[in-house]
Amino acid sequence: MANIKFSKVFKNSFPLNKLQTIVDYYHLTRRKNGRKYLDEFDTHWEQKWVAVELLDLIEQDRKQILDVGAGIGLFAWICVTLGHKVDITELPVDNKYQPTDIINFFDDAKKSFKLDETVTTYRWEISCTDYKFPSKKKYDLITMQRTNFDIGWNTDDYTTWITNCLIPGLVPDGKIFWVCPWKKSNMLRAACEQGKIKYLQHQLGDLGTEYNIFEIYNNK
Numbered sequence: 232m233a234n235i236k237f238s239k240v241f242k243n244s245f246p247l248n249k250l251q252t253i254v255d256y257y258h259l260t261r262r263k264n265g266r267k268y269l270d271e272f273d274t275h276w277e278q279k280w281v282a283v284e285l286l287d288l289i290e291q292d293r294k295q296i297l298d299v300g301a302g303i304g305l306f307a308w309i310c311v312t313l314g315h316k317v318d319i320t321e322l323p324v325d326n327k328y329q330p331t332d333i334i335n336f337f338d339d340a341k342k343s344f345k346l347d348e349t350v351t352t353y354r355w356e357i358s359c360t361d362y363k364f365p366s367k368k369k370y371d372l373i374t375m376q377r378t379n380f381d382i383g384w385n386t387d388d389y390t391t392w393i394t395n396c397l398i399p400g401l402v403p404d405g406k407i408f409w410v411c412p413w414k415k416s417n418m419l420r421a422a423c424e425q426g427k428i429k430y431l432q433h434q435l436g437d438l439g440t441e442y443n444i445f446e447i448y449n450n451k
């Protein structure tokens with residue numbers, strides 16, 4: 232109950248008016264319609280708060296976090312405001328996966344609430360054949376939520392990429408928090424099992440019909 236109230240107080244402090252300005256600007260210039268980020272803000276907030284609660288980010292000691300594919304940066308904003316040290320990744324403006332305006336929209340949204348001044352952004356174009364981790368740091372927590380870099384990946388792709396790219400980016404007792412689409416969850420679980428990668432699969436009430444949440448641990 233206490234944390235539900237905390238979520239409300241916290242949500243009220245999010246600079247929604249700044250996001251609104253960026254959404255309006257992109258709408259007027261017809262470059263990217265980001266209206267859904269406002270219309271669906273409550274849902275996005277609730278999804279991010281599920282992560283805050285499962286990861287115990289309020290009570291835990293401050294963590295070094297990498298949020299992969301940060302989008303408008305809502306989860307990163309929450310983590311920074313809670314006092315954690317956060318880096319993020321985003322696609323380069325010119326990339327093979329997303330139109331330029333989408334990345335510009337994400338970048339401008341993050342700038343509007345000054346997230347760019349507190350987090351380091353690594354440009355990372357993820358591919359299952361490239362195992363180069365974007366940062367030289369090791370993280371307590373790597374988060375990936377509603378990311379869609381894994382379209383067309385098979386089980387072997389997941390196993391090899393998690394083992395060779397992602398896990399080396401963790402400190403010894405670090406973990407990955409991955410919210411993947413439900414239809415990908417069987418493959419992700421099979422990938423962990425075939426690679427002998429330690430994991431926990433959460434299944435949560437209503438959210439479980441849409442999302443599936445994995446924690447993946449550093450085996451060392």
Ligand SMILES: C[S@@+](CC[C@H](N)C(=O)[O-])C[C@H]1O[C@@H](n2cnc3c(N)ncnc32)[C@H](O)[C@@H]1O
Pocket residue numbers: 275299300301302303304305321322328329337355356357358375376377378379380
């Ligand atoms: C739907 S948004 C999700 C944003 C945010 N994580 C959230 O939960 O709201 C997908 C994110 O994944 C990024 N992305 C998509 N394809 C990617 C790729 N191949 N490599 C790296 N990032 C990618 C997008 O640019 C965007 O930041």
